[in-house]
Amino acid sequence: MPADQVRVPERASSVIHDIGYQRYTGPRLGRGYSTASLYVHGLRTAFGLGRSGKSKIFPWAVVGIVTIVAVVVTAIRSQLGRPVLTYLDFAGSVSFLVILFCAAVAPELVSRDLRSGVLPLYFSRPLSRDDYALAKLTALASAAWLLLAGPQTIMLLGGVFSVHGPSAVWHEFLDYLPGIADSAVYATVYSSLSLLVASLASRRAIAAAVIVAVFVVTTPVVGVLGVTGSDTVRQLALLASPSTLVQGLDSWLFHGSTRVIGDYGPVYALVTAGLVVACVAAVLTRYRRAAR
Amino acid sequence: MGARVAYLEPVTLITTQTLTKTYPNGVTALSGLSVDVDPGVIGLVGANGAGKSTLIKIMLGLLPPTSGRVGVLGLDPSTDGEQVRSRVGYMPEHDCLPPDMVAAEFVTHMARISGLPRTAARERASEALRHVGLYEERYRQIGGYSTGMKQRVKLAQALVHDPDLLLLDEPTNGLDPAGRDSMLDLIHRIGTEFGISVVVCSHLLGEVERICDSLIAIDGGRLLRSDRISAMTTATDVLAVEVTEGTDLLAARLAAAGITTTVDGHTLVVPLAGDDTYDIVLGAIADLDLPLHRLDQRRHRVAELFRGEPVHAG
Numbered sequence: 001m002p003a004d005q006v007r008v009p010e011r012a013s014s015v016i017h018d019i020g021y022q023r024y025t026g027p028r029l030g031r032g033y034s035t036a037s038l039y040v041h042g043l044r045t046a047f048g049l050g051r052s053g054k055s056k057i058f059p060w061a062v063v064g065i066v067t068i069v070a071v072v073v074t075a076i077r078s079q080l081g082r083p084v085l086t087y088l089d090f091a092g093s094v095s096f097l098v099i100l101f102c103a104a105v106a107p108e109l110v111s112r113d114l115r116s117g118v119l120p121l122y123f124s125r126p127l128s129r130d131d132y133a134l135a136k137l138t139a140l141a142s143a144a145w146l147l148l149a150g151p152q153t154i155m156l157l158g159g160v161f162s163v164h165g166p167s168a169v170w171h172e173f174l175d176y177l178p179g180i181a182d183s184a185v186y187a188t189v190y191s192s193l194s195l196l197v198a199s200l201a202s203r204r205a206i207a208a209a210v211i212v213a214v215f216v217v218t219t220p221v222v223g224v225l226g227v228t229g230s231d232t233v234r235q236l237a238l239l240a241s242p243s244t245l246v247q248g249l250d251s252w253l254f255h256g257s258t259r260v261i262g263d264y265g266p267v268y269a270l271v272t273a274g275l276v277v278a279c280v281a282a283v284l285t286r287y288r289r290a291a292r
Numbered sequence: 293m294g295a296r297v298a299y300l301e302p303v304t305l306i307t308t309q310t311l312t313k314t315y316p317n318g319v320t321a322l323s324g325l326s327v328d329v330d331p332g333v334i335g336l337v338g339a340n341g342a343g344k345s346t347l348i349k350i351m352l353g354l355l356p357p358t359s360g361r362v363g364v365l366g367l368d369p370s371t372d373g374e375q376v377r378s379r380v381g382y383m384p385e386h387d388c389l390p391p392d393m394v395a396a397e398f399v400t401h402m403a404r405i406s407g408l409p410r411t412a413a414r415e416r417a418s419e420a421l422r423h424v425g426l427y428e429e430r431y432r433q434i435g436g437y438s439t440g441m442k443q444r445v446k447l448a449q450a451l452v453h454d455p456d457l458l459l460l461d462e463p464t465n466g467l468d469p470a471g472r473d474s475m476l477d478l479i480h481r482i483g484t485e486f487g488i489s490v491v492v493c494s495h496l497l498g499e500v501e502r503i504c505d506s507l508i509a510i511d512g513g514r515l516l517r518s519d520r521i522s523a524m525t526t527a528t529d530v531l532a533v534e535v536t537e538g539t540d541l542l543a544a545r546l547a548a549a550g551i552t553t554t555v556d557g558h559t560l561v562v563p564l565a566g567d568d569t570y571d572i573v574l575g576a577i578a579d580l581d582l583p584l585h586r587l588d589q590r591r592h593r594v595a596e597l598f599r600g601e602p603v604h605a606g
Binding site for chain 1: 387392408423487
């Protein structure tokens with residue numbers, strides 16, 4: 001057989017060759033890309049994307065409920081011609097759902113990694129321990145924020161169609177911006193506290209229970225202080241629970257209200273900031289020691 | 293290709309100078325370890341607690357040494373940890389896989405964490421899983437895998453970003469004899485065909501000596517010996533001959549032909565001088581009409597070199 005006939009099958013595209021091991025010559029993106037990849041993975045995990053159908057149930061149930069709330073208030077508004085729930089009130093009125101969401105998602109993000117022992121695989125890659133912790137924190141905070149900002153955006157779209165004239169639309173948008181900023185405050189506080197608790201427990205169920213407990217068990221303290229205390233104690237009572245703490249800050253920051261917290265608005269701001277900073281610092285410390 | 297150019301010149305893969313690590317609780321894991329290692333397949337042997345894992349963590353830049361210096365791929369892990377870790381693959385000893393993730397997704401995720409762009413990560417994850425022998429099964433959840441398959445996924449995630457150096461901590465842990473053999477063959481192929489240097493940690497000397505070019509033996513954080521296996525095996529290769537009966541007859545016959553043999557249990561060990569040794573041995577067996585049970589070439593067991601070394605409680 002002539003030599004050139006022998007070579008014909010090799011040229012045919014349908015032939016599959018085992019080309020053996022090939023070295024990678026493409027780009028190696030650094031630590032920033034690593035961290036961003038972990039963040040995106042965390043954000044997807046929060047909503048059960050790329051996971052089994054079972055792990056999608058809870059996050060999407062919560063998303064469904066807050067979306068229904070937004071759709072219903074938008075529908076009522078278009079009938080009544082005036083808003084029944086403002087953008088600024090939205091986060092506060094569904095805050096318990098956000099707590100449940102964080103309690104379910106934070107353990108998915110970090111307790112699972114602790115339990116499966118996957119941390120050494122991350123830490124033997126370009127990203128650092130701090131990068132890991134911050135990527136997980138921002139993933140949870142973004143997920144919680146999206147949970148609130150998504151429905152608020154639905155409300156905005158509904159609102160834009162029920163008002164008339166460009167200036168009214170612009171005003172609608174100006175109402176919407178503080179609303180999503182308020183949501184960011186809720187998301188930041190809830191997620192940093194939840195992630196800290198979850199990073200200390202490798203069992204997801206325990207982590208979730210403790211997170212809910214931190215928010216719920218402290219609430220009666222607020223009630224007791226609010227009933228029995230002097231004016232000052234009553235005005236500072238909301239500091240006792242993380243869920244009411246954000247409400248207090250919210251009323252001062254965005255509503256300019258002194259009805260409940262008196263003139264202690266800056267105190268609420270300081271305590272909230274202190275709580276977030278302390279939680280983030282504790283999470284970072286936790287991961288500097290984990291999986292040594 | 294820039295990173296590879298350095299390999300055209302001989303480089304020292306790993307170098308340590310009086311490397312010492314004392315943990316805060318006072319335990320000294322490494323003590324004055326000085327060693328230079330050339331590229332290839334390297335066995336890092338020592339009893340449990342000898343300091344192997346500590347050495348690996350220092351090489352990855354995850355632990356700072358108490359004193360002394362360390363260099364990996366020409367970089368200092370304590371200052372250039374990020375660059376070292378992007379060019380090194382690590383397979384830990386213990387379970388480290390999320391049971392609820394699909395193997396292909398997990399390895400792709402790990403490739404991206406190593407810095408590979410999305411498409412490349414996906415392609416190389418498939419390739420890495422194929423190279424470790426998991427292809428059909430790669431879309432199944434890791435939780436349903438056998439121990440052997442999990443070890444392969446652990447190896448695939450270490451290999452996925454095409455590292456210049458693989459650090460494998462007890463890769464045959466928990467495997468049955470057949471699983472051990474195929475894992476060792478795979479590691480040997482990675483070191484030879486793939487052109488990736490491999491450090492294999494093991495407390496089983498007999499296991500790593502089969503596949504390694506050089507050995508580092510440590511004990512109690514100190515270097516026992518570090519050398520190429522060829523230098524450790526002082527004699528040349530030997531032929532191990534086993535006949536069901538007539539071992540003495542064969543030994544006498546070979547002695548008459550001028551070959552000195554030694555008896556090791558049921559096995560007759562014949563120094564392999566050249567190809568004609570085979571012919572002489574086979575000729576002798578045929579002439580004596582002996583039932584040949586086994587005939588294979590092997591190296592002197594490196595274990596013999598460590599025999600009589602002081603053994604510290606590790």
